[in-house]
Amino acid sequence: MSDQTCKFCLGTWPQPDYFIADLGLSKAYLHDDQFFPGWTVVVLQRHATELFHLTPTERAQLIEEVSHVAKALAEIYQAKKINYELLGNQLPHIHWHVIPRLANDPHPLDPVWRVPHTPVVPTASALQEAIDRLTSQLRMTG
Numbered sequence: 518m519s520d521q522t523c524k525f526c527l528g529t530w531p532q533p534d535y536f537i538a539d540l541g542l543s544k545a546y547l548h549d550d551q552f553f554p555g556w557t558v559v560v561l562q563r564h565a566t567e568l569f570h571l572t573p574t575e576r577a578q579l580i581e582e583v584s585h586v587a588k589a590l591a592e593i594y595q596a597k598k599i600n601y602e603l604l605g606n607q608l609p610h611i612h613w614h615v616i617p618r619l620a621n622d623p624h625p626l627d628p629v630w631r632v633p634h635t636p637v638v639p640t641a642s643a644l645q646e647a648i649d650r651l652t653s654q655l656r657m658t659g
């Protein structure tokens with residue numbers, strides 16, 4: 518089931534060229550702001566707004582898919598820590614923000630939402646390079 522007002526269900530977010538991989542229950546995309554390099558969103562493929570709307574099997578599979586992405590990001594970016602965010606206030610569709618926090622993080626103790634910055638939009642070549650690295654790492658850690 519889809520929601521005809523939901524940006525994900527309508528296909529207007531995330532941008533298709535930011536697609537990394539179909540994980541099964543979800544899809545992974547690079548976030549359109551790469552101020553925190555590797556920032557990825559893992560989006561449930563069907564419309565649901567709350568974890569309790571999922572079956573226990575779906576919840577377990579979703580967290581495995583999020584963990585798979587986190588492990589790949591940690592390997593590629595040598596993350597000191599991975600942040601996981603599941604909010605949904607602005608986009609009520611289950612999606613996880615998976616954010617590597619690096620050694621040179623400008624605000625290591627703050628959530629990414631509170632770090633003032635100008636969004637970093639990758640060039641087409643940088644975007645493709647990041648997607649290729651993640652796709653390859655996901656296959657290796659699968």
